[in-house]
Amino acid sequence: MITIRNLSKVYESQDKKVEALKNINLTINKGEIFGIIGLSGAGKSSLLRCINLLETPTSGEILINGTDITKLRGAELRETRKKIGMIFQHFNLLMNSTVYDNVAFPLRINRVPEAEIEKRVLELLEIVNLSDKKDSYPSQLSGGQKQRVGIARALANNPDIILSDEATSALDPTTTESILSLLKDINKKFGITIVVITHEMDVIKHLCNRVAVIEDGVIVEEGSVIELISNPQASTSKRFLADMIAKLPNPDLIQEHNPTEEVLRISFFGEDANKPFISQMVKQFDVEANIIVGNIESIQDVQVGSLLVKISGSKENIDSAIDFLNNHNLRIEVLKNGSC
Known part of the structure; x- marks a missing residue:
């Protein structure tokens, strides 16, 4: 379980301060797929990056299974981060490394023996349906295949949590559908908690169990996806659902x-x-x-x-x-x- 309490993030540059997150409170249940949706600049990426401390919160707590990770340092923090995989919008692959080596990368950083690495990488490539691409380079792959490599890499250390940062926004609709289906299958098969940030309501509709809507650094609405779609309250929610809400023609x-x-x-x-x-x-x-x-x-x-x-x-x-x-x-x- 992820529990976020009174989380704030302020960016400072010279004499300017920007409040990216303002007193965020959220609970994300173990094993669910939780969506965070908002417009560009709303604070959703800052929130996601705070969850694995790629960004250090200005104040507040982030509890993972009861442990406040904002208080962890050194080896304890590194061990916690091993259990949090991340999928990036633009894949973030090592372009001069093969598919195999990209997936093996986090395991080698953690000094896993090569025999175990080989077994794990081959398992993961089978899960993401890329076994025949293990010796290919990223430049030889389609966008969807690159993201599958990113998903395999995120799974390498047997994480409890996967954070997905706009993982499908660079993909065409058909490829997006296949990636969402893969994430659903992974969640169902392994019980991994998946936190998804997106500006695409279709991603929320087809993937998530619950959703929070963020607007100007504030959570303005939260609930099940069905509740949000059938009865949106916040202006941002209604904007995202504009094509579903019956409007007066005159x-x-x-x-x-x-x-x-x-x-x-x-x-x-x-x-x-x-x-x-x-x-x-x-x-x-x-x-x-x-x-x-x-x-x-x-x-x-x-x-x-x-x-x-x-x-x-x-x-x-x-x-x-x-x-x-x-x-x-x-x-x-x-x-x-x-x-x-």
Whole structure:
């Protein structure tokens, strides 16, 4: 388990101070895939690099399995870092070394006997499906193959944790999908905790169990991926999910101060996606419903969607209809003032 308490990071240059992280508190459970998403400059890379002390926090604690690693020095810190693998955005491979030697590199640093190195490297190359590339050089590999080498290298010391720093942002969509599938398989097979930072919501949707949204060095939202997608609260979350949130094609559809009409945004997920709540509402409360726009997609085998619906009728019936929807665990937002 990773527990981050009151973590802050301030960068200083000459007379200027930049607060990259501000009082971060997070708990990342053992064996989960945890995502950290934010815009460029939000602080996500600083947070990731603090977790393995590539960046020294200005204040706060980082506990890994109960030990505050910010207080470790020398041999103790080196031993702890062995159990934290890292995957980089631009691969960070040794260009003049073969695939085999790139994966063997961290083992040689730790003075592992060559016989053990050979056995481990060959095992890892099989895991990442690169056994036939062991004698190739990085310049002879595709981007996806280079990242597979990076993943194998991150696994070399049998880590408990893998930190992934924008590992797919330099890859095409098809290759990205294969890398995400590989990371999922590794997590499932070995129970390794994986912490992923990204600015790509597709990565979060397809890979992570839980997610934190970081904005200007502050965690503004945290929860399960399904919760975030079905009911985003922070402006950054809504921005990342803009293509999934049903929007008004015409703001004039909202008529202020008209008690006989309301426009609702209805968010739903799971089994609720297949239930006829709208038709039940119309029959039961004598209102008319016009579906303006909507979308639905499958996220980690869970249906998640959003509808914009205009309902018309008496104010009393509209209020009862909205209560009905709320009582069935749908998330209802009554749109006002041209909001979308």
